[in-house]
Amino acid sequence: MITITTNASMLGRNTFGIDVKANIFCEYNSIEGLKMILTNELIEGRKHQIWNIGQGSNILFSGDFDGIILHGNIKGIDIIDENDSGVTLRVGAGEIWDEVVEWAVSNEFYGAENLSAIPGETGAAAVQNIGAYGAEFGNLVDYVEVLNTGTLETETIAKSDCRYGYRDSIFKHHPAKLSYIVTAVVIKLSKQKSFNLEYGNVKAALEGKEITIANVRNAIVDIRASKLPDWTKTGNAGSFFKNPVISTEQFEDIKAKYPNIPSYKVAGDDGKVKVPAGWLIENCGLKGFRLGGAQVYEKQCLVLVNAGNASPKDIVELSDIVIRTVKEKFDIEISPEVNIL
Numbered sequence: 410m411i412t413i414t415t416n417a418s419m420l421g422r423n424t425f426g427i428d429v430k431a432n433i434f435c436e437y438n439s440i441e442g443l444k445m446i447l448t449n450e451l452i453e454g455r456k457h458q459i460w461n462i463g464q465g466s467n468i469l470f471s472g473d474f475d476g477i478i479l480h481g482n483i484k485g486i487d488i489i490d491e492n493d494s495g496v497t498l499r500v501g502a503g504e505i506w507d508e509v510v511e512w513a514v515s516n517e518f519y520g521a522e523n524l525s526a527i528p529g530e531t532g533a534a535a536v537q538n539i540g541a542y543g544a545e546f547g548n549l550v551d552y553v554e555v556l557n558t559g560t561l562e563t564e565t566i567a568k569s570d571c572r573y574g575y576r577d578s579i580f581k582h583h584p585a586k587l588s589y590i591v592t593a594v595v596i597k598l599s600k601q602k603s604f605n606l607e608y609g610n611v612k613a614a615l616e617g618k619e620i621t622i623a624n625v626r627n628a629i630v631d632i633r634a635s636k637l638p639d640w641t642k643t644g645n646a647g648s649f650f651k652n653p654v655i656s657t658e659q660f661e662d663i664k665a666k667y668p669n670i671p672s673y674k675v676a677g678d679d680g681k682v683k684v685p686a687g688w689l690i691e692n693c694g695l696k697g698f699r700l701g702g703a704q705v706y707e708k709q710c711l712v713l714v715n716a717g718n719a720s721p722k723d724i725v726e727l728s729d730i731v732i733r734t735v736k737e738k739f740d741i742e743i744s745p746e747v748n749i750l
């Protein structure tokens with residue numbers, strides 16, 4: 410089944426709760442349906458203006474969208490291979506990622522539990538390379554199934570060709586961004602009990618509790634709920650900015666003035682460190698700073714929220730102020746993590 414709507418409201422299609430319109434909004438629940446949409450007379454020839462969205466949890470509409478928004482409802486969680494050590498799962502791009510994690514946890518398949526409670530759909534998780542508490546989606550991926558919008562052929566992109574990096578993949582870059590729509594993701598999970606509890610306060614949250622996959626998931630759900638706003642109540646898109654990577658020299662200079670600045674190692678590069686943008690923003694005095702309806706979230710400055718009827722302009726301007734202030738104070742350039750359309 411497909412639906413094609415013109416002049417469609419995007420309210421309810423983005424977790425920021427922004428009320429804008431798209432010229433055309435289409436939904437599909439199969440690859441055949443997606444092909445039908447792409448060859449429809451309203452759409453054909455306008456492919457450069459297509460954006461395929463998931464749950465809309467990592468996008469900011471900067472105004473009405475002059476183009477075509479697509480949304481897929483391709484579902485299914487299937488075990489396609491299994492042995493004593495693990496399972497290979499094929500997950501439809503339209504599956505809500507946290508429901509996949511919940512299913513994996515209830516079956517005691519290890520590897521996805523640290524990625525609990527991240528909003529969004531599985532296809533978008535593969536594009537964005539979502540990450541949290543020391544885990545990254547790309548590390549679970551075996552291969553990604555896509556429809557090439559140019560040839561209308563399906564293709565399989567091996568993990569090694571996905572170019573996974575920090576919140577980055579080939580699917581975010583030209584030309585793949587314009588030509589690949591993710592239809593399913595094949596991931597591998599383990600049957601061997603193993604956990605990654607080193608990051609942040611995960612271990613502390615589990616103190617006095619038995620270390621089971623269900624308890625690890627619950628701890629992560631609780632930590633996230635205590636820091637991150639619930640988008641169904643307060644519009645937001647999770648971390649608005651990426652954590653910047655700086656030279657160790659610059660880090661040492663800042664640390665001399667601010668001894669409590671947190672930092673993370675950058676794998677394979679001793680000359681660089683990653684610093685939390687949330688800390689930088691907070692230490693610019695911007696915690697809770699409000700511009701129109703947009704606000705720097707009180708409990709986690711990396712998040713910008715729609716505190717009430719924020720316009721796209723409010724959020725973009727607030728983002729610009731945050732970027733400028735961090736640059737002036739720390740000489741560090743932070744950049745948005747959300748996709749601004």
Ligand code: EPU
Binds near residue numbers: 688
């Ligand atoms: N911090 C502050 N003030 C703030 C925010 C953070 O001082 O306002 C400090 C914290 O105290 C902590 C450090 O910064 O020492 C790191 O904070 P946190 O553990 O909350 O993680 P983060 O680096 O701010 C990243 C991801 C999150 C992910 C968490 C946990 C990015 C852009 N964000 O945030 O991902 O959940 O780590 O792994 O990498 C997302 O991508 O939408 C997202 C929420």
